[in-house]
Amino acid sequence: MPPLMKTKLVLIFFFFGLLSIAAQTKVSGYIFDEYKEPVSFANVLFKGSTQGTITDENGKFYLESDETWSNLIVSFIGYETLDVPLAKRVNYDLNFTLKEEASALDQVLIVTGKQSKKNNPAIDLLRKIWENKRSNGLKQFKQYQYDKYEKVEFDINTIDSALIKSKLFRGMEFVFDQVDTSNVTGKTYLPMFINEAVSTVYGDNIINKEKNDLKGNKNSGFSDNQIIIDFVDDLYNDFNVYDNYLKFFDKSFVSPLSKTGINTYNYVLSDSSFIDNKWCYNIIYYPRRKNELTFKGDFWVADTTYAIKEINLQASKSANINWVKDIYIEQEFEVLNDSLFLVKRDYMMSDFAFSKKEKSRGVYGKRTTLYNNYVFDKEKDKKFYDVEVYNFDKDVYDRDDTFWSENRLESLNKDEQGVYKMLDTLKTVKKFKRLYNLGSILTSGYIEFNSLPLDYGPIFSTFGFNEVEGLRLRAGGRTYFGKNDLWRLEGFMAYGFRDDKVKYGISGKWLVDKKSRLIISGGNRRDVEQIGGASLTTSSDVLGRSLASSSVVGTSTNDKLTSINLTSLAVEAEPWRNVIFRLGGNYRTLESHRQLLV
Known part of the structure; x- marks a missing residue:
């Protein structure tokens, strides 16, 4: 698992502990x-x-x-x-x-x-x-379009008396009134986060382009913590069960439908039955050998088209994946006509834990995706796919209950409804708010002021010490009206007690055009740097962190610092995704800081 994903996972563990509703x-x-x-x-x-x-x-x-x-x-x-x-x-x-x-x-x-x-x-x-297999799925058509509903949930699992009685949850014991049990693992759990998204997906197989137009997004109170959403995006990538190999967490598992599957799995014809008026056969499969990246489970296949109707996959216990104890997947396919099957619903659950021991506590990550209203061979202009959906529409993140009742392709169960209700209650608990704010500060490095559009930080550069400046104190901040501000200002001021000098920096950015991401930026910084320890020619951040101080409380043996006076101005645009054009210039003067002290 990549280091960044591991870091995000640690923070996910830190954040959560919430609710659930018991089944009957x-x-x-x-x-x-x-x-x-x-x-x-x-x-x-x-x-x-x-x-x-x-x-x-x-x-x-x-x-x-x-x-x-x-x-x-x-x-x-x-x-x-x-x-x-x-x-x-x-x-x-x-x-x-x-x-x-x-x-x-x-x-x-x-x-x-x-x-x-x-x-x-x-x-x-x-x-x-x-x-x-080639006659199944979206690749059969030149163009495609469909509605997509995605639901992501995180749960803390293995709820026992030790956790219930822990000091962490003192004053919040009510969350344990509704502990539930997983029908996959049999472990107790508390749902703690849910995110819903409705979108329309457009694709063109001729030019190999796809576009996702978000219509609505709703989550259970963590909208300001983008780290959770980013973690989910990194975690759950789409996959095709017909592929020979299925990749999860940077590991390639042999698909039970792979052409090499005969050498990897045992297959048993178990049953037959009608599913949606189609006669289907049920096949059970399980690994031939241990210690391989394989699954176990079963699937239903239609007797005339030989397309998969339903399939479930559970990673074998011997699969060794860092921080992941279990993976479970279900997929259902829709019959559009006698020869075409498309994905109707897919569900994936992963069990994340620091320890692989059976009774160790961890976090379930669940994703449910439903597809509907398929439209095929409706060609759109190529420019349609080049225009990315960048514009932030506040209404998309503020849809009312009527919108969700009309656009959810699957109703929320009692557990999921309870997540929203529980978080509304938790937000009124002072202890929870303190823990939540502490986690936010540690992950972002900034202290938010709810009454002002201002963040203080980064806190990791507040105190420092080096041979030239002695004790160094730094205070800074940035404006923050929302995650899609049209403009932002950022600045800092620092003081060294040994050199008795004030350092400062200020910068600003202005988003001129949302569509092309045209941004004008500029700023000025007077500070000290360690020559050779920083890139003075390639950095585009005029307020790049001074190497004289890089932690909340830090010391350094830097005794050859250079005074820098840097002024920067730049214009950049991103007309296409990941294609950035930037024109900028810097004016910089450098002097030995020791000479200035003489």
């Missing part, structure tokens, strides 16, 4: 056969519903629902189906034994060990998927 029915346990062997990939669901799960390789399962159910159905090919009454709303650590069907003793399918590559109907279907 919860059940967990193990499924065994008559020989006390675990039954892997057995089906477990609430009777009379479509809410279910499958057991893992150890026969373990966890299932929950927002509704109340009185019976549980446990089934697997070759075994008698169990109909188990649930005595309580919450039932943990149950053990069930499946008996072999008397009429099917010769046909029992046990999904363990290596599966044959020959005369295996699952692999025959897999080969058909390879042959037809």
